[in-house]
Amino acid sequence: MSKATRQAFGEALAKLGETHPEIVVLDADLAKSTKSELFAKKFPDRFFEMGIAEANMIGTAAGLSFTGKLPFLCSFGCFLTGRYDTIRLSVAYAQANVRMIGTHAGVGIGDDGHSQMGLEDISLMRALPTMGVFQPMDAKETEHLMDFLVKEWKGPAYVRLTRQALPELYPAGAPFKPGKLMEIRGAKNPQVVCIGSGAGVAEAVGASEKLAARGITMSVWNAHSLKPFDDETTLKIAQGAKLVVTVEDHSVIGGLGSCVAEAFASKGANAPLMKLGIQDLFGESGEGPELFDKHGISAQAIADQVAARIAESR
Amino acid sequence: MLTEAKSGHPGGSLSAIDLLTALWFKEMRGVESPNALTQDRDRFVLSKGHGVPALYAILAKKGFIKVSDLMTLRKTGSLLQGHPDRVRMPIVEASTGSLGQGLSVAQGLAMGLKMDKKNSQVFCMLGDGEIQEGQVWEAAMSAPKFKLSNLVAILDANNGQIDGAVDQVMPIEPIADKWRAFGWHVIEINGHDMVEILRAYSESRTLHEKGSTKPVFILARTVKGKGVSFMENNIGWHGVVPKSEEAKRAIDELRKAGK
Numbered sequence: 013m014s015k016a017t018r019q020a021f022g023e024a025l026a027k028l029g030e031t032h033p034e035i036v037v038l039d040a041d042l043a044k045s046t047k048s049e050l051f052a053k054k055f056p057d058r059f060f061e062m063g064i065a066e067a068n069m070i071g072t073a074a075g076l077s078f079t080g081k082l083p084f085l086c087s088f089g090c091f092l093t094g095r096y097d098t099i100r101l102s103v104a105y106a107q108a109n110v111r112m113i114g115t116h117a118g119v120g121i122g123d124d125g126h127s128q129m130g131l132e133d134i135s136l137m138r139a140l141p142t143m144g145v146f147q148p149m150d151a152k153e154t155e156h157l158m159d160f161l162v163k164e165w166k167g168p169a170y171v172r173l174t175r176q177a178l179p180e181l182y183p184a185g186a187p188f189k190p191g192k193l194m195e196i197r198g199a200k201n202p203q204v205v206c207i208g209s210g211a212g213v214a215e216a217v218g219a220s221e222k223l224a225a226r227g228i229t230m231s232v233w234n235a236h237s238l239k240p241f242d243d244e245t246t247l248k249i250a251q252g253a254k255l256v257v258t259v260e261d262h263s264v265i266g267g268l269g270s271c272v273a274e275a276f277a278s279k280g281a282n283a284p285l286m287k288l289g290i291q292d293l294f295g296e297s298g299e300g301p302e303l304f305d306k307h308g309i310s311a312q313a314i315a316d317q318v319a320a321r322i323a324e325s326r
Numbered sequence: 327m328l329t330e331a332k333s334g335h336p337g338g339s340l341s342a343i344d345l346l347t348a349l350w351f352k353e354m355r356g357v358e359s360p361n362a363l364t365q366d367r368d369r370f371v372l373s374k375g376h377g378v379p380a381l382y383a384i385l386a387k388k389g390f391i392k393v394s395d396l397m398t399l400r401k402t403g404s405l406l407q408g409h410p411d412r413v414r415m416p417i418v419e420a421s422t423g424s425l426g427q428g429l430s431v432a433q434g435l436a437m438g439l440k441m442d443k444k445n446s447q448v449f450c451m452l453g454d455g456e457i458q459e460g461q462v463w464e465a466a467m468s469a470p471k472f473k474l475s476n477l478v479a480i481l482d483a484n485n486g487q488i489d490g491a492v493d494q495v496m497p498i499e500p501i502a503d504k505w506r507a508f509g510w511h512v513i514e515i516n517g518h519d520m521v522e523i524l525r526a527y528s529e530s531r532t533l534h535e536k537g538s539t540k541p542v543f544i545l546a547r548t549v550k551g552k553g554v555s556f557m558e559n560n561i562g563w564h565g566v567v568p569k570s571e572e573a574k575r576a577i578d579e580l581r582k583a584g585k
Contacts, residue, residue, distance in 0.1 A: 036441075060437070060472070068430045068464030075434020078412075078419065079365075079442065083434075097424050098461065102431055106412050106421040 014177040017210075018115040020151035021173055022047025024158035025084060029055050032162055038073050038085040040066045045175075046086035046115045067095040074108040082109060082162065089114025089130025089172055096136055103168050104140040111161055112137075112170045117147070118261030119290065119307055120211050121175040125297035130172065131290055135266025137170040138239045144169035145239040149196075149213040150181045153236055156188035164190070172210060172262075176300055179214050181234070190237065193245040197232040204230035204318055205253040205283075207246065209238065209268045212259035212289075215304065218311025219259075219318065226315075228322055230257075235268055243275040250276070250283045255321055257286045259309055264289040286321060288314060327379055329573040331400040334408065336576075337563040338453060339380040341484035341548040344518045349449060349480075350384045353527040356446065360390050360417070368446045369435050371420045373428020374453035374482060375409035376565075381418070382406055390417050426459025428452065429479060433469050436477040436541075447534060451480045455487030458496045463508075470509030473539040478530045479510070481543065482517060484550040486561050502545050510543040517546030553580045 029035050029051055038060045043049040052059035062069040066087055073083035085092070092114045093099065103110050117130045137145045144165060148154040154173070161169055181196055196213060197220050204223070208216040213234045220230040233249060235242065250256050256276075260268040269287030276285060288309050296303070304310035308317060328334040349370065350357065356367025372381055379399065386393045391405065398404035405414050409423025420431040432450035439446050456462065469477050483501065485492045492498060502512045513529060515522040523546070530542040550564070551557025554576040557568075568576055 057441075062468060063464075065461075065464035065468065067427075067461040068433075068468055071427050071430025071461065071465070072434040072437065072468070075420070075431040075436070076438045078431075078435055079438025081438050081441070098427055098430075101421055101424045102427045106431075 014179045015151040016175060016177045017148050017151060017154045017173040018047045018175060020154035021113060021158065021171070022050035024155045026050040026054050028158060028162050029058065032082065034080060034082045035162065036060065036076055036081045036083050038062050038069050038083060040064055040069050040087045040091070042087050045088070046113060048084070048086040066091050067098045070095055070098045071102045073110045074102040074106055077108045077110050082111070084111045084113055086113040086115070088116040088128055089133040090116070090128065093130065093133040093136045100140060104143050107142050107167050109166060110168050112168070113173065114170060115173045116175045117172045117210055118174070119295045119303040120261050120300045122300035122303065123297050126295035129295040131295055132263050132266065133170070133172060134238050134262050135270070138266060142167045143239065144237070146170070146237055147172040147210040148236050149208070149210060149234045150178050152180065152182035153188070157236060160188065160190050174211050176211070178211055181213060181217065191240045191242055193233045193235055193242045193249070195231065196234050199229040199231040201252060202229040202231040203253065203322065204228060204255045204257060205233070205249050206230050206257040206259060207233045207235055207268065207272060208259040209235045211261045212268070212309060215309055215311045215314055216259045219314035222311060222315035223318060226319055228319060230318065235271070238268060238271055241271040241275065243278070246272055246275045247279050247281050250281050253283045254325060255286060255318065256283045257288060257314070257318060259314060260289040261304070261309060262289055264291055286317065288317065327383070327396050327399050328567040329570055330397045332567060333400060334379055334567050335376040335565050336567060337486060337550040337557060338374060338377045338482070338484065340552045340554060340557065341517070341550045342374070342377045342451060342482045343380045344520065344552070345451065345480055345482060345523055345546055345548070346380050346384055348520060348523040349527065350388065352524055354449070357388070359388065365442070366444055366446055369419050369432070369448045371422070371428045371432040371435070371448070371450040372410050372418065373422055373432070373450055374425065374456050375422035375428070377451070377453070377482070378410050381410070385417060391415070425453070425456040426461040429462055429465040433465050433474060433477060436469070436474045437472055440474065440476055445535070447476050447478055447531060449478045449480060451482055454481060454483040454485060454492050454498060454501070455495070457481070457498055466505060466508045466510070469541040474541045475534040475538045477541040479541065479543045481545050482548050483545060484548045486550040486564055488564050490561055505543040505545070509540060511538065511540040512543045512545060514545045515547070517548035518552055553583055555579060
């Protein structure tokens, strides 16, 4: 069953609220869209509607955290991270124990167009010391991540969620290993190693099936944590690969592609890296799947680009 | 302190010092000494973070920091950062210095304390130039919605900012009318008159304890560089520190006035 990660978030939050009275939730007039309304309906005394004023919401959440609360503040990723200076000083520098939930990630939201698409949010948040940056690939992983963020993580964190439904990919019963890459589609000595994050993972899985039909083996890994990033596994799985591919519905500047490039550069890994994602462009209106095609991150587009690259190297 | 650091903001520290002294030595509860801090204590957020030398002087006097540390202000490795840092020095409650953010954080503190049914008050000092920032007005709009009678904003209205007089750079008047219209209980005082200052603080607490639903805004008219003849109302002293001869003269004048 497929489900949007924002929906899984809202459900998990409402559930965690039962056992964690310290959780409070703030939203900036988007509770219906971010799904924080599921918590609001159940715990109206612990939900604060802050109106269309994100910077004030962010600072208020920091203050609440200093009294021992665990605030979740929610909006679209682009609107939250657009209030960068407030996040930088009131939250990150102050090491406020705040969970920032940015929904409507990437071009996948479709018709609303550029102004509503979070496309640089990971990049911006990764640059802040103490900030954890996470992006689950499906509903189940969102549940695990929420549990981790409530029970274990200390300090500020940013979580990036999708508007659109994503297929179930999380292996049944698999333990959640915070910060670690997880293999989603294995292959013995794969020619290509693909690392995806968020909505990119399902597309990568689709691409691996298409490539298999063309005689190209590609393993698929999921990165739910962009910071801290699992350099160790990245370098390990890249060994022997002809090509490493990253797939993300986010700018290739500062996102997953950059995480992998940085890991490679620091340790001298020599696999060529193909960074698929939004290539230093603005978003635009359209159907989500069509935009995935146009920007080269649909299963078909990934498969075509990988096959072309492998053909070149032969 | 500032002369030793060779940079900082003397004008805005001196305009705030009377308000801060009255607050920390007479009004705030639960901050008598660093050993007695409880969750019931009053909180103070210095939103105009550049005025922090005045706060450091008070914190040193109260034993939160060592008097000998005052001379390390702004130096590498010092606890005394150029602007408040709650990680290095938790008693400052919020990290500030980019103007316009402190009132939101203070509001969050007030909301949390209210949820926990604490009686404590949260005081937040802003500069008048600072309220040119849009985020301040977001907070001004939301605090009355949440009926935060435990929140007190103190405006150090010294009519000075880096590029000139506030009323020239970007006029903000009528200040009292604006905050009243946003739903605050406004008290206007002379920010260097101890009687008026203490009366305003005590009025804010009485209102809170008697079940008022409004946050309080104290509009304190102050003089930039107060107490030092050559600094008073001279915008040039916003972010310029006195040379050691000037510092000596300034301290002499302040000492004499204190007698």
